[in-house]
Amino acid sequence: GAGVSQSPSNKVTEKGKDVELRCDPISGHTALYWYRQRLGQGLEFLIYFQGNSAPDKSGLPSDRFSAERTGESVSTLTIQRTQQEDSAVYLCASSLGTGHSTEAFFGQGTRLTVV
Amino acid sequence: AQRVTQPEKLLSVFKGAPVELKCNYSYSGSPELFWYVQYSRQRLQLLLRHISRESIKGFTADLNKGETSFHLKKPFAQEEDSAMYYCALAYNFNKFYFGSGTKLNVKP
Numbered sequence: 001g002a003g004v005s006q007s008p009s010n011k012v013t014e015k016g017k018d019v020e021l022r023c024d025p026i027s028g029h030t031a032l033y034w035y036r037q038r039l040g041q042g043l044e045f046l047i048y049f050q051g052n053s054a055p056d057k058s059g060l061p062s063d064r065f066s067a068e069r070t071g072e073s074v075s076t077l078t079i080q081r082t083q084q085e086d087s088a089v090y091l092c093a094s095s096l097g098t099g100h101s102t103e104a105f106f107g108q109g110t111r112l113t114v115v
Numbered sequence: 116a117q118r119v120t121q122p123e124k125l126l127s128v129f130k131g132a133p134v135e136l137k138c139n140y141s142y143s144g145s146p147e148l149f150w151y152v153q154y155s156r157q158r159l160q161l162l163l164r165h166i167s168r169e170s171i172k173g174f175t176a177d178l179n180k181g182e183t184s185f186h187l188k189k190p191f192a193q194e195e196d197s198a199m200y201y202c203a204l205a206y207n208f209n210k211f212y213f214g215s216g217t218k219l220n221v222k223p
Contacts (some may be wrong), residue, residue, distance in 0.1 A: 033211060042121075042215030043159075043201060056210065091159065093211070103149075104203075104211050106159040 006092050006107035013082055013114055021077040021110045023092030031097030032075050033104065034067055037089045046090075049075065050097055082114045118142075119204050121214035128192050129222050136187040136217045138176075138202030147205040148185040150176055151213070154198045162187075162200070172196070192221045 005024040013019050025032050034046040045059035049069045060066070064082075069075040079086055089109040095102045118141040128134050140146055150162040163171045165178040165185060176187045185202060202214040 031210075035213070043213040045212065048210050050210070093159075095211075102205070103161045103164070104151075108158045 004092055004094050004105050004107035006090075006110050008110060009108065010111045011113070013112070015084060015114055016081055018078065018080045019082055019112065021079075021090050021092075021112070023075045023077070023094075023107060025073070025075070025092070025094030026105055028072075029094035029096055029105075030072050031095045031102075031104075032069055033093045033095075034075070034077050035091040035093070036061075037091055037109070039088070043091065046077070079112075082112075084114045087112055087114045119202050119212055119214035121200075121202055121217050123217045124215070125218045125220065127220040127222060130194055131191050134189050134192045134196070134219065134221075136200050136202075136219065138185045138187065138214060140183050140185065140202075140204050142183075142204055142206060144206060146178075148176075148178055149203040149205065149211075150174070150185075150187050151201040151203055152198050153201070159201070192219075194221045194223055197221045 004026055007022045011019055030051045032049040036044040036046055047060055047067045048056040064080045067077045089111050091109045092107045093104040095104045120139045122137055148165040151159050152162040153159045163169055163176060174187055174189045176185050178185050197220050199216050199218050201216045204212045
């Protein structure tokens with residue numbers, strides 16, 4: 001595709017349910033990032049994938065959060081037993097992952113609302 | 116540890132006034148710094164990067180290693196500049212760390 005694609009665009013879920021968010025990066029981009037953006041807040045780093053290296057999960061807020069990526073393709077972010085404080089826009093970005101000054105390209109985000 | 120600080124959450128200026136969005140960083144290596152912008156209802160996008168030393172939409176940013184700063188400046192703000200601005204630092208093969216963002220509001 002032409003850019004980073006995320007689905008769904010919007011998700012409303014009941015507290016306690018599991019949700020899965022999807023990110024399709026730009027073809028050929030080895031680096032993939034997930035960020036969380038709460039209302040009125042900045043970007044909060046969640047997880048980083050780089051090629052076949054072990055992902056950097058240091059930003060995941062709790063063990064209810066997990067993410068997977070197969071090779072250099074699609075990534076899914078899973079939130080189990082959702083809580084109201086999980087409500088936010090979840091942003092995915094990808095970059096070439098090599099060289100200097102590589103631009104990160106962002107998706108449009110998934111707006112998650114936990115009711 | 117690497118860190119990016121944007122001290123102002125909101126900055127309001129009048130059209131035609133100069134604007135400076137502050138960004139300070141901490142990083143032990145050689146940083147690569149960027150400014151990203153998010154206009155209303157649009158996705159986050161790159162505005163400029165320090166290594167290019169370019170001016171985009173009238174904005175410039177100079178890396179000051181002595182002060183560990185990368186402030187974004189524009190001499191004459193326009194209403195269309197109203198947006199959320201994020202300073203970002205890239206390290207370790209392009210792992211990005213973003214600041215908390217500054218909302219710029221340019222009043223007519």
